Amino acid sequence: MPSLVRFEEWRLIVDTTSLVSLALVGGAYVWTAFRRRQSAAQAARVGLKSFRGMATTFVAVFGLVGLFEVYIPASLIAKWMGHSAGVLSLLTGGVLGSVAAGPPAAAFPIARTLLDGGAWMPAVAAFIVSWVLVGVVSLPFEAKVFGARFALIRNGGSFLVALLIGLVMGWLL
Amino acid sequence: MVARVKGESFLVAVGLLYALALALDPPRAVRAAALGGKVFLAVVPVMAASFGALGLFQVLVKKERIARSLGHQSGWRGLLAASAFGSVLVGPVYIIFPLLLVMREHGARWAIITAVLTSWAVKVPMIPLEIQFLGWRFAALRSALVIAASIGLGLLVELLMPGSRPATAPGPGSGAEDL
Numbered sequence: 347m348p349s350l351v352r353f354e355e356w357r358l359i360v361d362t363t364s365l366v367s368l369a370l371v372g373g374a375y376v377w378t379a380f381r382r383r384q385s386a387a388q389a390a391r392v393g394l395k396s397f398r399g400m401a402t403t404f405v406a407v408f409g410l411v412g413l414f415e416v417y418i419p420a421s422l423i424a425k426w427m428g429h430s431a432g433v434l435s436l437l438t439g440g441v442l443g444s445v446a447a448g449p450p451a452a453a454f455p456i457a458r459t460l461l462d463g464g465a466w467m468p469a470v471a472a473f474i475v476s477w478v479l480v481g482v483v484s485l486p487f488e489a490k491v492f493g494a495r496f497a498l499i500r501n502g503g504s505f506l507v508a509l510l511i512g513l514v515m516g517w518l519l
Numbered sequence: 520m521v522a523r524v525k526g527e528s529f530l531v532a533v534g535l536l537y538a539l540a541l542a543l544d545p546p547r548a549v550r551a552a553a554l555g556g557k558v559f560l561a562v563v564p565v566m567a568a569s570f571g572a573l574g575l576f577q578v579l580v581k582k583e584r585i586a587r588s589l590g591h592q593s594g595w596r597g598l599l600a601a602s603a604f605g606s607v608l609v610g611p612v613y614i615i616f617p618l619l620l621v622m623r624e625h626g627a628r629w630a631i632i633t634a635v636l637t638s639w640a641v642k643v644p645m646i647p648l649e650i651q652f653l654g655w656r657f658a659a660l661r662s663a664l665v666i667a668a669s670i671g672l673g674l675l676v677e678l679l680m681p682g683s684r685p686a687t688a689p690g691p692g693s694g695a696e697d698l
Contacts, residue, residue, distance in 0.1 A: 350558070350561075350651075350652060351554070351558055352554075353554060353557035353558060353561065355557070356556075356557055356560055357557075357560070357561060358560060358561060358563055358564055359561045359562060359564060359565070359651065360564060363565060363647060363650045363651050363655070364564035364565045364568065364647070364651065365564075367564075367565055367568035367569070367572075367647035367650075368564060368567065368568045370568075371568045371571040371572050371575070371647075372571075374572070374575055375571065375575065378575060378579065385578050385579065386575075388574075388578050389571070389574035389575040389577065389578040389579070390571065390574055391574070392573070392574035392577045392578060393570040393571050393572075393573050393574025393575075393577075394570070394574070396570055396573055396574070396577075396609075397566070397570045402527055402529075402530045403529060403530070404559065405530060405559075406529045406530040406532075406533040406534075407529075408555040408556065408558055408559040409533045409534075409537065409551075409552065409555045410533050410536075410555070411554070411555050411558055412550075412551035412552055412553070412554040412555030412556070412558075413533070413536055413537070413540065413551045413555075415551065415554050416547055416548075416550055416551040416554065417540070417547075417551065448529065449611075450640075450642055450645060451566075451569070451642075451645050451648055454645075454648055454649055454651075454652040454653060455558065455562075455652060457652065457653060458652040458653060461653075467657075471657070471661060474661065475640060475661065475665065478639070478640035478642070479636075479637060479640050479665075481612065484612045487612060487613070487616065488612075488616065491616045491617070491619070491620055492616075492619075492620075492623075492632070495680065495681075496629065496632075496676070496680060499676050499679050499680065500633055500636065500672070500676055503672050503675060503676060504637065504672065507637070507668045507671075507672055510668075511661065511664045511665065511668060514664060515657070515660055515661065515664065518660060519656060519657065519660060
């Protein structure tokens with residue numbers, strides 16, 4: 347895929363992905379509106395509210411993407427997350443994802459930046475999966491709700507799952 | 520509230536980095552900011568689709584009701600249902616965990632809880648965003664693998680936990696339908 351994070355112009359991406367997604371979601375809204383108009387309106391409000399709630403995070407994430415692109419040298423990414431680094435690369439991805447806290451939507455731009463910078467795809471996949479599955483920051487809360495044993499077993503297992511999924515994706519893609 | 524504090528402290532951290540960058544090399548820092556802005560603008564269409572989908576799922580999926588019924592489920596069908604439910608769940612940790620606690624209080628096995636928590640990683644409404652950044656093959660494969668993992672990890676976690684159902688589990692079927 348051509349780089350998604352090296353932009354020259356200010357523009358919206360209007361391609362198959364965005365058009366199909368908008369068409370599907372738009373269609374779903376029309377269908378919902380037919381059955382119960384308040385639900386469709388409410389859904390739009392909830393969506394907007396969620397976006398506003400995440401807005402500061404998005405500004406921060408895209409700001410970070412810009413900093414990454416301009417300041418992080420390719421050699422650094424290659425050393426820690428490149429293909430040649432092998433297992434270390436997977437581990438780095440897994441560890442980075444596990445300490446991240448935030449909506450997974452924020453993981454995607456960062457993941458793409460890493461990929462464009464030369465990171466090994468399995469390491470990036472492990473990064474994303476561990477971002478969503480493993481939560482070092484939310485571990486205390488998880489332990490409080492379900493007990494320490496569950497929290498530790500699930501997070502530990504999830505970390506391994508992240509690495510495994512990374513590897514499998516490397517095989518298959 | 521916790522999420523907002525975190526979001527804001529993240530923003531503050533990035534802001535500090537920019538302040539540093541501006542002090543050291545203003546034109547480069549401005550380039551970084553502009554680049555970030557361009558990427559943000561570029562993905563507005565899929566973001567609109569994703570957040571629109573998020574709203575729909577939030578309003579149409581009756582989380583509490585499904586959570587309660589999953590408490591009685593066991594066997595493959597229960598696990599698959601749990602996995603499917605988790606994949607369309609949206610919300611922050613402080614909403615999802617209490618929802619899972621509700622499931623637990625209604626007798627959900629650890630395998631079910633884990634399956635929901637794990638397949639929550641799929642984030643169906645956010646898939647357009649994932650496709651835009653990482654390609655449809657990546658998104659499709661990652662989703663499929665996470666769903667598979669949710670079943671496997673669910674079974675594994677339950678194996679390693681003492682006592683699968685909570686002591687006060689209601690519901691039919693003592694063990695006949697269990698795996």
